[in-house]
Amino acid sequence: MPVFLHDTMSREKRPLLPKPGRDIYGMYCCGPTVYGPAHIGNFRTFTVQDVLRRTLEVAGLKVKHVRNITDVDDKTIRGAQASGQTLGAFTKTWTEKFHADCKALGLLPPHVEPSAVEHIPQQVAMIKALVDRGHAYVAKDGSVYFKVCTCADYGKLNHIDFSKLETQSENSAGEANDADEYERESASDFALWKSRKPEDGANFWPSPWGEGRPGWHIECSAMSLAHLGATFDLHGGGIDLCFPHHENEIAQSECATGVKGFAAHWFHSAHLMVEGEKMSKSKGNLYALDELVAKGFSPMEVRYTLISGHYRSSLNFTMKGVEDSRSALAKLERGADRLLAAAGFSRAEFVAPATQEVQTSWGRFAKAWEVLQDDLNIPGCLGQVFTVLAEKDEPTAEQARQDVSGLAKILFALGLQLFAAKAEVAIPAEVAELGARRWAAKQSKDFAAADQLRKDLTALGWTMLDRKDGYDLKKA
RNA sequence: GGCGCGGUAGCCAAGUGGUAAGGCCGGGCUCUGCAAAAGCCCCAUGCGUCGGUUCAAUUCCGACCCGCGCCUCCA
Structure with missing residues (x-):
């Protein structure tokens, strides 16, 4: 078709x-x-x-x-x-x-x-x-x-x-x-x-x-x-x-x-509106990509936002919208990761197949592709993608491989690159040290000290995410 | 005035002549010393208003209200 x-x-x-x-x-x-x-x-x-x-x-x-x-x-x-x-x-x-x-x-x-x-x-x-x-x-x-x-x-x-x-x-x-x-x-x-x-x-x-x-x-x-x-x-x-x-x-x-x-x-x-207003020089809302990056958004988050509405409707571009895109993109990554795990593939293998295979192997994403082909309905396509990712039945490895193939092609068509290397934020020595001390306190069940150290980290603008076997430090 | 586009939940946004995808936010639960993350669940008797057609309309038709775009070098 x-x-x-x-x-x-x-x-x-x-x-x-x-x-x-x-x-x-x-x-x-x-x-x-x-x-x-x-x-x-x-x-x-x-x-x-x-x-x-x-x-x-x-x-x-x-x-x-x-x-x-x-x-x-x-x-x-x-x-x-x-x-x-x-x-x-x-x-x-x-x-x-x-x-x-x-x-x-x-x-x-x-x-x-x-x-x-x-x-x-x-x-x-x-x-x-x-x-x-x-x-x-x-x-x-x-x-x-x-x-x-x-x-x-x-x-x-x-x-x-x-x-x-x-x-x-x-x-x-x-x-x-x-x-x-x-x-x-x-x-x-x-x-x-x-x-x-x-x-x-x-x-x-x-x-x-x-x-x-x-x-x-x-x-x-x-x-x-x-x-x-x-x-x-x-x-x-x-x-x-x-x-x-x-x-x-x-x-x-x-x-x-x-x-x-x-x-x-x-x-x-169609054109873009910014925060509900027409873009114009006088309103100072003609954002360049650099200005959005300076606000902490990644270009891929901006891309997702730009394609999140149908191309024939005007799109209201808002900072909240880009934040929403960030969350949606993260959800997409988690879904893709689950699928890759089910298929036994690594992230590196998550690429659009060569042209010969192009017409085959859509797995459960056939519907998403169908929607995209119909007047470039990107929002509808994304909706389908999320619907499939939310399905509860665990696919077999073979089904998952088909799915991975389909999803990779959809994401290639949309130009959404997942797992983009995020800029590594250097962890200051002071923060790293507080983190290590809190982890040690937690291990020795000194929760009062651990809570105080968490507060100290928060005061420095960092959060500590505990896992079973370790922890991550993230800038708030 | 001419030519167009649109009004769908708190925000964003698909879609359909038979009864509303999805994302975000929010709420609940699980997990967790705390916190978070993650997973699961819930979240529009309703699709601008009023008429009409129809067994059935958010979806078709008409009118109206509201918003937006282009009409000489703005993607």
């Missing part, structure tokens, strides 16, 4: 399969603009896309995952200038930070990660095709605009009747659309090429229309064409990109190549 996923354009749940005659499933995801650390909202989208890619792979598809880096736009140029760096040096710093965060969150690197700056010629070529075909025009200042009225089905992704919108002279905020800013012919036309401006500094490239830089929308069209072809299987991004970015991509790509059917499937993930 193929994976089924809701498609934004058709508004239907549809099977995900490579185009006829192809054996590779091509997916393009809009990546980050590298002008600062990505926030958890960005990472929700990238994490959900990562789960999709992993799920498709577990389902046996060969996936080509392309995710771009936007390294030239107003924000990157301004950021570079403010930091006194070249654009390249500036975006390299933030790209590396992004990669580090992705790695910590367990995101598989995309197979191709093209950058906009590296694809200027492709973008220029596409713009040229649009001009040649009459879909774009050159303004007085050398900027090039896409002429929306030449694209009859513009608006099809968002189901907007664009002939009406075109005449709208102001947006919902009551602000006039500044149609004359760049001498656009129509308010809905958008920039493909922006002519060189003094504030761009050294960041301009040659083109048939003079020096300048590409508009934002064209980069994704050019890079998806370069790496996946004129048509490909799936295009993803945050729901905010649905309009106008993705609508514009469709228009540019289909008009430039003359081939309809740019992306067969559109995958949009």
